[in-house]
Amino acid sequence: MSVNSIYNKKKIAFFSTQPYDKTFFNKYNDEFSYELDYFETQLNPQTVLLIENAAIVCVFVNDIVNEEVIRQLAEKNVKIIALRCAGFNNVDLEAAKKYNIKVCRVPAYSPQAVAEHAMAMILTLNRKTHKAYNRVREQNFALNGLLGFDLFGKTIGIIGTGNIGKAFAKIALGFGCKVLAYDIVENDEMIKDGVSFVGLNEVFKSSDIISMHCPLNDQTRHVINKDSIALMKENVMIINTSRGGLIDTACVIEGLKQGKIGYLGIDVYEQEEKLFFRDLSADIIQDDAIQRLMSFPNVLVTAHQAFFTNEALTQIALVTFNNIKSLLAQNDIENKAALLV
Structure with missing residues (x-):
């Protein structure tokens, strides 16, 4: 033929x-x-x-x-x-x-789809709506353990300001947040909107919440690692709706164990090809890292759902x-x- x-x-x-x-x-x-x-x-x-x-x-x-x-x-x-x-x-x-x-x-x-999911993860981790939902269904109306913080006035750092990062910045600004951003090319429109472009280390040092929106390549692989986590604020929140390889999973687990990372929301995972997009509810998952992550009460995992x-x-x-x-x-x-x- x-x-x-x-x-x-x-x-x-x-x-x-x-x-x-x-x-x-x-x-x-x-x-x-x-x-x-x-x-x-x-x-x-x-x-x-x-x-x-x-x-x-x-x-x-x-x-x-x-x-x-x-x-x-x-x-x-x-x-x-x-x-x-x-x-x-x-x-x-x-x-x-x-x-x-x-x-x-x-x-x-739809950049908005991923950007909105990132904000949904932030709000869920902060206000613990997933836990409140389960409590009320069991007729438990107590508020203990559900304490959150005002998002207004907090500093959100964005790594990667392509279409999705730009859409997420608009949402964060709408919540009254101070928005810092890092990218190899600064976006003039975002600057006019009130976003401050700074160095990568400044994003790590100054942000209460860090949201990942950059592509995965040789320069960005494991950009969240032992050294970058050490620069971050205590109790920092990290959100990743981009690619799993941006995060060194072992280092993030250690950061969670030490209490340095206060919240983690991931829609992507380094080894997700063995897990995501399938029903494994009747299986024994052999991936110890994802099992450890899901054991933390301050970690939220969704299965590459942000685009959906x-x-x-x-x-x-x-x-x-x-x-x-x-x-x-x-x-x-x-x-x-x-x-x-």
Whole structure:
């Protein structure tokens, strides 16, 4: 079968597929007429064998798209790797260039979805609404142990001021917080809104709450570590809705044990590919680190849920389909932020 005939079929192989992926991609496929092939399994060197005559693979945050996988994709005449997410740390872009495979992503779907979830985690950890809910259901109306603090007037530090960090800053300012931010490029609009751009160490030293919104790369991996935690205020709150690898889990556990970290909210986790997006309620979880984290009363874990809104999933489906349409038609995408290779 020729490459052209594969392109004409417009077949997309989806990996790490959840029921909601099928719902939204099927819903918006009428105007595109792609052939959709769904696999619940993760893409990795073994499962790549499942692909049959597909010119495109669509992957998510925990799929493995390393050089070995990309080499096999090239052997199967796959021409496009479409990420249905913003992050791309799981894709070997140099290997994609080497094998002449285009890589695209969804650079912005609903920044508000993730930003709002970050604030929800802050409010939940602070005011302990999750604990209050369970108490009242058991007819326990006591307030002991539910003491929080006023968010108004507190200093929130933001690491990473892309679309999500910018949206989160607006929310924090709306609560009357002082907002500090760190990024390699300062955002003039945010400065006009009242955000102060400072050095990374200043964010660590001065913030009551630190919220992570930067991509994961060699420079940001384990940016929350023993040394950075030592700079932080006592009882600091750390929120991570970006990528699990930004946090050195062992160091954060030690910080929680010592009482240096007063609150931790994570929607992402370093080893989440073995846990998240599946029901393990009947299993014995072998990951001691996540079990230890969940044992702390001042830790809130959600399972990569921050993006999960109707608006975000709609945009993910539409942008992914349009990215593929543009690449098939003209080998390019108008929105340059969406094209990685």
